[in-house]
Amino acid sequence: MLQVNQIGFAYTQEKSTLSNISFQVEQGQHVAIIGESGCGKSTLLHLLFGNLDANEGEIYWNNTKVLGPAFNLIPGLDDVKLLTQEFDLMPFTSVEENVKKHLSRMYPEKNDAICKDLLNTVDLSALATTKVKFLSGGQKQRVALAQALAKKPKLLLLDEPFSHIDQYKKNKLRRDLFAYLKKEKITCLFATHDVKDMLSFSDQTLVMYKGRLIDYRSPEALYEQPKSLKVASLFEETNLIPGQLMGGNSTENYVVYPHEIKLNASNKNLEAKVKNLYFLADRYLIELELQNLRVFAYHNKPISVGKKIAINFSVENWEKRKITPIQK
Numbered sequence: 001m002l003q004v005n006q007i008g009f010a011y012t013q014e015k016s017t018l019s020n021i022s023f024q025v026e027q028g029q030h031v032a033i034i035g036e037s038g039c040g041k042s043t044l045l046h047l048l049f050g051n052l053d054a055n056e057g058e059i060y061w062n063n064t065k066v067l068g069p070a071f072n073l074i075p076g077l078d079d080v081k082l083l084t085q086e087f088d089l090m091p092f093t094s095v096e097e098n099v100k101k102h103l104s105r106m107y108p109e110k111n112d113a114i115c116k117d118l119l120n121t122v123d124l125s126a127l128a129t130t131k132v133k134f135l136s137g138g139q140k141q142r143v144a145l146a147q148a149l150a151k152k153p154k155l156l157l158l159d160e161p162f163s164h165i166d167q168y169k170k171n172k173l174r175r176d177l178f179a180y181l182k183k184e185k186i187t188c189l190f191a192t193h194d195v196k197d198m199l200s201f202s203d204q205t206l207v208m209y210k211g212r213l214i215d216y217r218s219p220e221a222l223y224e225q226p227k228s229l230k231v232a233s234l235f236e237e238t239n240l241i242p243g244q245l246m247g248g249n250s251t252e253n254y255v256v257y258p259h260e261i262k263l264n265a266s267n268k269n270l271e272a273k274v275k276n277l278y279f280l281a282d283r284y285l286i287e288l289e290l291q292n293l294r295v296f297a298y299h300n301k302p303i304s305v306g307k308k309i310a311i312n313f314s315v316e317n318w319e320k321r322k323i324t325p326i327q328k
């Protein structure tokens with residue numbers, strides 16, 4: 001189990017980078033770390049690995065305290081691996097040699113099989129004998145992933161592992177990689193900007209905002225019951241609707257997702273004006289003006305800009321969608 005207790009960290013005296021971060025991760029769980037650029041995702045991963053010394057708090061991996069460079073000359077525990085956004089590869093050797101470098105030399109036949117399996121997982125079998133210097137950025141990132149796995153970690157920390165990988169390859173790679181990690185019972189924390197990584201491949205999602213942890217639940221729970229607009233906005237265009245407009249007396253604001261706004265509604269409707277529309281392949285995102293609010297809804301057909309249209313809200317359990325402002 002990974003246990004993080006009230007971690008605080010600052011690169012400089014003037015500004016704190018992370019404050020009061022506590023959470024735990026059970027063995028074999030996959031945790032996405034998500035939040036806007038600069039909120040501290042990479043810094044947190046480096047602290048978890050032991051590349052940085054926390055100013056406050058403690059980190060334990062399976063009851064062993066993770067120590068930073070002030071106490072540990074060579075950072076990192078044996079069964080913990082960190083894959084950063086800079087890959088440490090040998091350019092003049094082949095893809096398979098780069099991976100095998102991290103396997104024990106005692107069992108060459110076994111290593112061949114492991115290497116084959118890993119290259120298959122990252123979809124690089126066809127390039128096994130190609131020198132790394134001839135690879136694209138995305139291919140290098142996949143070699144680095146295979147290398148990290150070759151080290152047989154029990155805890156794998158990935159900093160934006162798919163950032164160089166195109167959409168075509170990414171979908172299959174994500175499925176294969178996370179299935180491999182589950183099969184091998186490898187605990188994984190991965191920083192990402194892609195909501196699809198978080199939705200489909202994390203058991204829990206850790207949401208960060210300005211160096212703080214503002215939520216830590218399953219993606220389903222975050223979606224169904226977002227506590228803040230920041231969290232709701234991770235998923236898609238999000239509407240914040242005052243309770244009175246939803247048919248109640250509440251002065252609170254509630255999250256309503258675009259698919260929960262019905263257009264051309266026949267009962268209890270409100271009038272909105274179409275301001276713009278955006279093609280999304282299988283549907284349109286319709287931008288509406290509702291009283292003084294900007295509201296987004298989906299529709300399966302285009303609607304003329306300027307048209308007035310009747311809408312209503314169709315939210316199950318809307319009391320769960322009450323929003324609490326994040327403290328500044």
Ligand SMILES: Nc1ncnc2c1ncn2[C@@H]1O[C@H](COP(=O)(O)OP(=O)(O)OP(=O)(O)O)[C@@H](O)[C@H]1O
Pocket residue numbers: 011012017035036037038039040041042043044191
């Ligand atoms: N070596 C450093 N020295 C000083 N400040 C740093 C250093 N590295 C990062 N920072 C600052 O710490 C904050 C957090 O950076 P970090 O890279 O952890 O964010 P992030 O969430 O991973 O961002 P991104 O999503 O853009 O990768 C930022 O304000 C950044 O400018």
